[in-house]
Amino acid sequence: MTLALTAPVVRGSVAACIRAALRSRVPSVAPSLLASPHRRGGAGVREERRQFGASRVARAVADPTDAVIRDVQERLGVTLSDEPTMPTPPPAVIVISGPSGVGKDAVMRRLQELRPDLHQVVTATSRPPRPGERDGVDYFFVTSEAFEKMIADGELIEHAVVYGEYKGIPKAQVREKLALNVDVVLRLDVQGAATVRALIPGAVFIFIAADSEASLCRRLVSRKTETPEKLAVRVETAREELRRMREFDYVVVNEEGRLDEAAGKLAAIIDAEKMRPGREPLEL
Secondary structure, three states: OOOOOOOOOOOOHHHHHHHHHHHHHOOOOOHHHHOOHHHHOHHHHHHHHHHOOHHHHHHHHHOOOHHHHHHHHHHHOOOOOOOOOOOOOOOOEEEEEOOOOOOHHHHHHHHHHHOOOOEEOOEEEOOOOOOOOOEOOOEEEOOHHHHHHHHHOOOEEEEEEEOOEEEEEEHHHHHHHHHOOOOEEEEOOHHHHHHHHHHOOOOEEEEEEOOOHHHHHHHHHHHOOOOHHHHHHHHHHHHHHHOOHHHOOEEEEOOOOOHHHHHHHHHHHHHHHHOOOOOOOOOO
């Protein structure tokens, strides 16, 4: 049986499947053709070159199924592509929101441990730091005057007054990371999430909820950072925000003592969104 050896080398997942399926049906190259030229002698080499050509023999040795692949391409009238079937997805903007005291910060810290490739945008705020919070890591702590200047200079994606203090997302670090194809995570209150949805409709919005209103109130009390009057305001605001969870794409319940589970669900949502076809690059 004579084997046609003129097909170009074709690589890629489709070609690999064809090779695997038809390998047993393609006749092998005669052992004499694979022998060293020194063992066959000059006359043998010249005969092989006359019949096949040196380059054809080399291709046959490398992959004997090229001829079959060429036949398939000719039958289909196409050239099988080496390009990935799923292009590299554009970077995502993930907005994580939820009521005060629901554990957003704790969940996001654990998410960062699970997915260090994510960039968690640091929010600017005019409120004073709580015990253990670090400037430039948990928040950018600035004065009210400095925050108002950031607003005037157009340096923020969004900003709001929350419990009497400014909060906002700086534009520069978001644009920088998206340009580097890095996924960006924003931590926002419900009001801020609504603003960003209007600005970046292609972002992914995730609501973090407590397992119950009573559980949420216990968490706020355990902080020991608010007076009873302020605590009552926070609880009432949290109850109102819980009623808006249907505005979000996903809801993750952060049950007490199950922080790893909540962070794992966030990571799974982000992975699923990255695999969704048709996602368009985001612009700010």
